[in-house]
Amino acid sequence: VRTSLGYDMMIADGLEKAADADLIAVPAHLIDADVHPEVVRVLREAAERGAWILSICSGAFTLAKAGLLSGRSATTHWMHAERLAAEFPDISVDPDVLFVEDGRIITSAGTASGIDACLHLIRIELGAAAANVVARRMVVPPQRAGGQSQYIAAPVKERCTDSFAEVTEWMLEHLEEELTIDELARRALMSPRTFARRFKADLGTTPGAWLNRQRLLRAQQLLEESSLGLDAVAAESGFGTAAVMRHHFAKTLDTTPAAYRRAFTVRLSA
DNA sequence: ACCACGTACCGCCAGT
DNA sequence: ACACTGGCGGTACGTG
Numbered sequence: 001v002r003t004s005l006g007y008d009m010m011i012a013d014g015l016e017k018a019a020d021a022d023l024i025a026v027p028a029h030l031i032d033a034d035v036h037p038e039v040v041r042v043l044r045e046a047a048e049r050g051a052w053i054l055s056i057c058s059g060a061f062t063l064a065k066a067g068l069l070s071g072r073s074a075t076t077h078w079m080h081a082e083r084l085a086a087e088f089p090d091i092s093v094d095p096d097v098l099f100v101e102d103g104r105i106i107t108s109a110g111t112a113s114g115i116d117a118c119l120h121l122i123r124i125e126l127g128a129a130a131a132n133v134v135a136r137r138m139v140v141p142p143q144r145a146g147g148q149s150q151y152i153a154a155p156v157k158e159r160c161t162d163s164f165a166e167v168t169e170w171m172l173e174h175l176e177e178e179l180t181i182d183e184l185a186r187r188a189l190m191s192p193r194t195f196a197r198r199f200k201a202d203l204g205t206t207p208g209a210w211l212n213r214q215r216l217l218r219a220q221q222l223l224e225e226s227s228l229g230l231d232a233v234a235a236e237s238g239f240g241t242a243a244v245m246r247h248h249f250a251k252t253l254d255t256t257p258a259a260y261r262r263a264f265t266v267r268l269s270a
Numbered sequence: 271a272c273c274a275c276g277t278a279c280c281g282c283c284a285g286t
Numbered sequence: 287a288c289a290c291t292g293g294c295g296g297t298a299c300g301t302g
Contacts, residue, residue, distance in 0.1 A: 180277080181279095193292045208278055
């Protein structure tokens with residue numbers, strides 16, 4: 001695909017690839033451009049079978065023209081919000097929010113809010129831990145927990161609203177140590193029961209599951225980026241021994257640590 | 271692959 | 287009435 005952006009986009013697959021996609025992301029485009037009927041068909045089918053559909057910026061117009069937003073709440077770039085509302089009266093357009101989730105359709109505003117929306121989706125599908133890791137790697141602020149509300153109005157600057165940010169931060173810095181609920185609860189000034197309950201309510205996972213996930217990610221990163229031995233990697237990531245680490249690799253990644261490192265280095269050199 | 275042990279988890283419930 | 291807390295017990299799960 002040629003673009004006017006100074007680079008071309010290499011598209012390896014055709015539209016048929018969307019037939020069983022879990023997520024279809026629709027980028028910004030020219031608002032006045034017609035949407036190809038085939039694209040409309042693909043989008044409608046995807047919506048009907050329950051796939052995630054996510055638009056960024058003026059991509060909301062594509063969804064609107066495909067009829068996916070009828071009767072729904074949506075948003076778009078503030079520059080286009082008024083027009084979207086005028087052209088599609090049956091859409092409840094909110095011009096102030098970063099993104100809106102309605103059913104399995106997520107619309108987002110300007111470019112950066114697309115990142116928020118994507119992180120939001122990752123949090124839903126893979127959990128807050130994964131979203132935090134992605135956010136960290138992208139060097140964007142960690143996303144606020146959504147609560148029950150569909151809307152996440154604005155990025156949150158204050159740390160104090162995210163009561164678990166401090167604890168999880170501390171946990172990440174002490175991954176290699178043995179962390180118990182009792183200690184974490186003490187550190188968070190809560191009883192163990194309340195800590196566990198609120199942790200799950202806020203982050204979507206239990207403390208133990210979150211810890212395991214972080215340890216796994218740390219181990220993966222060490223396997224990717226260092227040449228440490230497996231025992232050292234296990235120690236660094238908090239698994240203690242290579243046997244325990246192997247156990248978790250098998251359980252959630254369906255590989256072994258050695259195989260993972262080999263596959264990764266092969267992929268790099270290829 | 272298996273077992274034994276301890277911790278984490280969660281539903282329940284009484285108390286605030 | 288309501289929301290939240292925190293202890294208890296059975297069960298699932300991680301660890302060795």
